[in-house]
Amino acid sequence: MASRVECEAGEAAAEEELSVLASIYCAEGEFQLLRRSAQDGLLVQIKRTVGAADRGLAVSLLFLLPPRYPSCPPDISVSSPGLSRTQCHDIRRKLLDHAAALPPEPMVHQLVERLQQCVEVREESRGREEEVTEGGGDERWAAALLLDHIRSRRRYVGLLQRWSLQLQLPGALLLGPRILVVLRGARPDVKEFCRLLKTVKVDVDSSGRKCKERMMKVLIEAPMSSSCEHGLQTFLVKEYKSLPELSAAFQELHMTELYELILPLLGDLTAYGSPQ
Template sequence: MELYGGDEAKAEAACEEVSVLSAIYCAQGELRLLQHSADDGPVVQINSTVGEKRRLDVSLLFHLHPRYPSCPPNISVSSTGLSRTQCHDIRQKLLDQAAALPPEPMVHQLVQWFQQHVEVPEEMSRSEEEKEEQCAAVLLLDHIRSHNRYVGLLQCWTQQLQLSGRLLLGRHILVILQGLRPSIKEFCRLLKTVKVDVDSSGKKCKERMMKVLIETPLSSSCGQGLQGFVVKNYQSLAELTAAFQEINMTQLYQQISPSLSYHGD
């Protein structure tokens, strides 16, 4: 007999699990609920410390999509002390472990397994992938009607893909991204394939009108002020210019200015 009968029951089970996890990981900053959507399922971030000789902070992101726990959660791993390849290896081990578990709430088991089995190297070596050139990109969005859902997904994706981002809301809706080129491309793919917003009739829709205004290698003098994911409103051209100056991307703004004029009213 299936443990959870239908979509509604599964959604309730996921909500109950999040509640239990909140009680277990109750220290400050230990657990964050990044998304709580009935259609897409909750996204939970659990921050854990592993290693005996060398203590290392690692962030685990669990997306409990609507069919969970009939199918395992999507998992992302990030840490400033690990290379991208090391994070990928840990993620794959967690996915393998999740696939081997029975179809029932499993996030706590996965975190425990992670804490007990992940070994932290005494010396961190940067992989070839980590040495890849960092890039910056500016995306132009068509509209944001379902603000909380849309912004929540953008924030979630930047964390999953280890990108820094800034969302500028005004006459033009711009997303500034910084990180590895494959991660930026995956972000753009998600924008065009996931229903992130609603159309004028209130029906859920994908961001098919998104345009990449620029994607360029990140120079040492450009973009050093971009960290995390920040949402910023602007009212005028001067404020938009200042927003790029604040993150040392004035040169990038100058390159996209003609495109913004073209797309203006």
């Protein structure tokens, strides 16, 4: 009972905070509620321009507010075209540490304000880090994974969305005759996503027991073209029933090149049933 009361109180506090955030970050595209889930909570995106006045830095923050928020802090993702992956991870860690030190009350606005300090610290060493990563270690990759089946859809999808946020890997789960996961981001993070799929119990077997994803196949991993950069921003779930619908989904994701590469590997889509 205490847990349910706590969740209901957290939901009320989160909803009130959403209203406040929408009024504070009211410029076009600045605030967006991306997802509302009874199981996983709220996914909120806030875009800010921070840093020195003469060269403001565009930063996008994703906050995953779990059902028990604000009794427990949110998960956070940081991305910016002006920062390296290492810099974004470092800022994320500082924000998570700050969130853990705050009292259990609505904190998103405080964390957004804290971002300014984190970016100022990063700018002091930015030139040095850019020299270190200049050799291409931060190259962006695209990957397509093939899943055999999904029995426990809510659990499976929830884990994929959580890993995507934690690893800062925008992506999509495409549910249809073949079940595909599309990811884009740094190659080490793609590798970690695949490792989690193989080692964490993400689904249930035919007997209803939790099981790992042992049938996943990596269809392709490749350096990402610049056209993909403007597509995925979060982790989407889309359903399709035919090849034209699958093609349209990849076009919407700005990943037509990846679709053309994996199409010969998919075989006859009509030979496969829909995911459970």
